[in-house]
Amino acid sequence: MTEIVLANEPLIRIAFFLAILAALAVWEVAAPRRRREIPRLIRWTNNLGVVVVDTVLVRLAFPILAVGLALMAEARGWGLLNVLGVPGWLGLIVSILALDLAIYLQHVMFHAVPALWRLHRMHHADLEFDVTTGLRFHPVEILLSMGLKLGVVAALGPPAIAVLIFEVLLNATSMFNHSNVDIPHGIDKVLRWIVVTPDMHRVHHSIHPSETNSNFGFNLPWWDRLLGTYRPQPREGHETMTIGIEQFRTRRDLWLDRMLIQPLRGPASGYPINRENGDGT
Numbered sequence: 001m002t003e004i005v006l007a008n009e010p011l012i013r014i015a016f017f018l019a020i021l022a023a024l025a026v027w028e029v030a031a032p033r034r035r036r037e038i039p040r041l042i043r044w045t046n047n048l049g050v051v052v053v054d055t056v057l058v059r060l061a062f063p064i065l066a067v068g069l070a071l072m073a074e075a076r077g078w079g080l081l082n083v084l085g086v087p088g089w090l091g092l093i094v095s096i097l098a099l100d101l102a103i104y105l106q107h108v109m110f111h112a113v114p115a116l117w118r119l120h121r122m123h124h125a126d127l128e129f130d131v132t133t134g135l136r137f138h139p140v141e142i143l144l145s146m147g148l149k150l151g152v153v154a155a156l157g158p159p160a161i162a163v164l165i166f167e168v169l170l171n172a173t174s175m176f177n178h179s180n181v182d183i184p185h186g187i188d189k190v191l192r193w194i195v196v197t198p199d200m201h202r203v204h205h206s207i208h209p210s211e212t213n214s215n216f217g218f219n220l221p222w223w224d225r226l227l228g229t230y231r232p233q234p235r236e237g238h239e240t241m242t243i244g245i246e247q248f249r250t251r252r253d254l255w256l257d258r259m260l261i262q263p264l265r266g267p268a269s270g271y272p273i274n275r276e277n278g279d280g281t
């Protein structure tokens, strides 16, 4: 079973990606959370353009990706879990938790270090918040993120299937928690104990630095609650809050070419954590 899954890895990834993207797009049209101000055509073509650039660059830059490295580690006995001979089911749970925590911590670092914020702010500069926002990451951030994942995989030695599940899950939850879908408050309240919901993650896309620097989780909501970065709701309300950052607010800034050079433009501004010129509120 595992062999069949791993042999069809690219197909599995693309099938989940397209199916979830399509389902969320339909849901956004049927039951939107916020009113749309910018035509979908501009944002969707450019945000999906970033996905193509990211995918090509990551494939070109790394001779081996996370699942491939996990297979290699399994075969050669590398990494903590392989050295300890941890049973498969336990390895699976530990690996998914460890990878998710690593991504959470990486996300905090991308907000804390001004040079990294320059890369990550491209994700936050989207002027609306929908399923394609969850795919809009600067290629250099994607490369650094893959580097970190490879490091975790080499050190931990997770089962290859755990890495594949984690990557498919992260891709799916990132699309879900950025989607502009209306989930009734009562359901959201229960759901956000299990997974990061759109209402939880929208707080992170507020224009106010104190809200931007909260709710860093992409997948599991527990890290924010455990480590003190959880903020339940935006202070201006989900429907009226301003999405984005103070820089890069023109429609031209939403184009692919501007997104790619954005890290080099303007100051790092007041967003990085503990900046003295931040509003601190």
Ligand SMILES: [Zn+2]
Residues within 6 Å of the ligand: 107, 111, 120, 124, 204
């Ligand atoms: Zn962020």
